[in-house]
Amino acid sequence: MSAPLPAVLHQHTARLLDQLLQFAHPADATVQQYFRKNTALGSRDRARVADAVFGCLRHLRRVRHAAGEGASADALVAAWTGGAWAAIDPATLSPAERADLPDWLMERWPWPAGEVASAVAEAFNQPAPLDLRVNIVKAKRDAVQAALAAAGIETVAGRWAPHALRVVGKPALQRHPLMVDGSIEVQDEGSQLLGQLLGARRGEQIVDFCAGAGGKSLQIGAQMRNTGRVHAFDVSAGRLSELAQRAKRAALGNVQPMAIRDENDVRLSRLAGKVDRVLVDAPCSGLGTLRRNPDLKWRQGPEQLAEKAVLQGAILTAAARLVKPGGVLVYATCSMMAEENMGVVDAFLSEHPDFTIEPALAALAKQGVELPDNGRSTLLLDPFHHDTDGFFAARMVRCA
Numbered sequence: 001m002s003a004p005l006p007a008v009l010h011q012h013t014a015r016l017l018d019q020l021l022q023f024a025h026p027a028d029a030t031v032q033q034y035f036r037k038n039t040a041l042g043s044r045d046r047a048r049v050a051d052a053v054f055g056c057l058r059h060l061r062r063v064r065h066a067a068g069e070g071a072s073a074d075a076l077v078a079a080w081t082g083g084a085w086a087a088i089d090p091a092t093l094s095p096a097e098r099a100d101l102p103d104w105l106m107e108r109w110p111w112p113a114g115e116v117a118s119a120v121a122e123a124f125n126q127p128a129p130l131d132l133r134v135n136i137v138k139a140k141r142d143a144v145q146a147a148l149a150a151a152g153i154e155t156v157a158g159r160w161a162p163h164a165l166r167v168v169g170k171p172a173l174q175r176h177p178l179m180v181d182g183s184i185e186v187q188d189e190g191s192q193l194l195g196q197l198l199g200a201r202r203g204e205q206i207v208d209f210c211a212g213a214g215g216k217s218l219q220i221g222a223q224m225r226n227t228g229r230v231h232a233f234d235v236s237a238g239r240l241s242e243l244a245q246r247a248k249r250a251a252l253g254n255v256q257p258m259a260i261r262d263e264n265d266v267r268l269s270r271l272a273g274k275v276d277r278v279l280v281d282a283p284c285s286g287l288g289t290l291r292r293n294p295d296l297k298w299r300q301g302p303e304q305l306a307e308k309a310v311l312q313g314a315i316l317t318a319a320a321r322l323v324k325p326g327g328v329l330v331y332a333t334c335s336m337m338a339e340e341n342m343g344v345v346d347a348f349l350s351e352h353p354d355f356t357i358e359p360a361l362a363a364l365a366k367q368g369v370e371l372p373d374n375g376r377s378t379l380l381l382d383p384f385h386h387d388t389d390g391f392f393a394a395r396m397v398r399c400a
């Protein structure tokens, strides 16, 4: 929540906010760079400055409204820390202003206008908790929870995902021995559910087509108890660069990273029609991560969603070629926007009659994950209903 800041911290916050409002780079990168240059700020001060700038970004419409048209960064910070933004009479605001969303996003908000839509928006405007995934190859959830508690770190078992722990508060965890030895990984509970939806079994051939840093590849590798193979592909060699090391730490020899030129890389043809399960965790707007990256709603517009949908369709089509008859294809995003989700899946299914949708919640229930019925065949997670980041996933199967 907003709170007054000492004058020096107020100045730092205003200077940093001024840079952030240029939206030239992702906010977390700008914040890190600012702290690297301003070494006099201690860790507590940095936390207070970061909380204040992220608060302003989350609630920018109301903060701007309270500070007045064309207000300086200094005045915006004052409106935030003084709480003027929260005291505005809601009746004087449009629904998008009340929800601190840009108009284009409110118009496309996938929950029908009304109380639920507002509650979901409000939940996306809260800071995110820290979730861990227990690496079941190395440890059991109960034992990890007890070891963390002994070190003064309180956690609660995840609400849905069987290997998830939610950290209470903000303890420093990065150098904890369980993190260093690969027994735990940071992974949002919703993200864990996407990996779970793939349903990988021991000994299978799996492709994680957009593996990034490999968070889901490691989860899948552990789910297969270090058997079979997880081919972890990505166009970014940089993102994949630490995966081999992380897999080693996690005691996984079944995760094989490979940088690809693009989704049609010729080296993929050797796997055509041979893979048991393919996960496409597609590049997307990332709007499902607004709790962590509130700048994303101000840095994008409908044009970006349309551009992303073209790339997503191309990747899904290429990835589908690898699925063997009877195999599973999961298309997922960290976005709740229909254009990037059902829009892409519907277009794909209309051109690929050999694939059909399998109800996602039923597939998860078979693995012991019981989510409330959402009236859809796909998975749509959000921070209000599920207390996770926003995610979408469709599970498809190729006719045998």
Ligand SMILES: C[S@@+](CC[C@H](N)C(=O)[O-])C[C@H]1O[C@@H](n2cnc3c(N)ncnc32)[C@H](O)[C@@H]1O
Pocket: 209, 210, 211, 212, 213, 214, 215, 216, 217, 233, 234, 235, 236, 239, 262, 263, 281, 282, 283, 284, 315, 334
């Ligand atoms: C949502 S991220 C993946 C996150 C990752 N699965 C994880 O769990 O950490 C999407 C990834 O898609 C990759 N990507 C973008 N275009 C691609 C393409 N044409 N083929 C394969 N991967 C691509 C990006 O480099 C990015 O790492």
